[in-house]
Amino acid sequence: MTTKLAVALALTFVAVVQSDVTKHEDDQGKNHSLILGQRRFGDRVIHIEIVKQNPRFTPLWSITRFIKFPSNGEKNDKTINFLQVVDMTAEGHGGSSSLIDGGIGAKHVILRLTAERGHGLDSVVYIYGYDN
Numbered sequence: 001m002t003t004k005l006a007v008a009l010a011l012t013f014v015a016v017v018q019s020d021v022t023k024h025e026d027d028q029g030k031n032h033s034l035i036l037g038q039r040r041f042g043d044r045v046i047h048i049e050i051v052k053q054n055p056r057f058t059p060l061w062s063i064t065r066f067i068k069f070p071s072n073g074e075k076n077d078k079t080i081n082f083l084q085v086v087d088m089t090a091e092g093h094g095g096s097s098s099l100i101d102g103g104i105g106a107k108h109v110i111l112r113l114t115a116e117r118g119h120g121l122d123s124v125v126y127i128y129g130y131d132n
Contacts, residue, residue, distance in 0.1 A: 032089075034097035034111075037082040037104040039128055046078050047127040051113055055120040063115040066100070067125050069108060076107050078129030083109060088122040095121045 047069045055063070070076040081104055087094035095115040102109040115121045 031092070032087040032094040032096050034083070034085040034099075036084075036099060037080070037128075039082045040130070043082060043128040043130055044078070045126060046076065046080070046129040047125070049125040051121050051123045051125060053115070053121045055115070055118055060117065062117045063095070063121055065113045065121060067109075067111040067113065069110075069127055076129070077132070078107065079132055080104060080106055080109055080127055080129045082126075082128035083111070084126040084128075085111065085113065086124045086126070088124060089119070093119045095119075095123060097123070 049067055049069075051065055051067065053063050053065065080102070083099070083103060085097040087097075089095075093116050095113045098112050098114075100110040100112050109127065111125065113121055113123055
């Protein structure tokens with residue numbers, strides 16, 4: 001009886017270890033960061049925003065946040081030439097980012113960040129620009 005129990009526990013341990021390794025391999029390469037444009041000498045960071053939102057209570061909903069630069073009532077006199085949204089989540093469950101308006105060569109930008117269903121957002125937005 002104890003031999004059967006020991007064999008069953010050993011097989012369970014091997015299955016758990018194997019599933020963890022497989023999960024880790026599946027998660028590789030699923031970073032949802034976004035990079036647009038190219039940094040040049042003389043560029044300055046003109047905006048940094050940390051986007052952090054906990055997941056909703058139900059897995060049926062996803063979270064969407066819009067990042068607008070400059071904010072309403074503000075003015076930007078620099079031309080944007082590099083945008084970077086860094087996905088800080090591990091295991092490939094970060095949000096996707098997309099450009100809605102403006103961006104490279106413009107003085108404004110609107111980005112949409114959308115989390116996977118049942119997951120939160122954890123990203124850092126960097127906007128670089130230069131003087132005209």
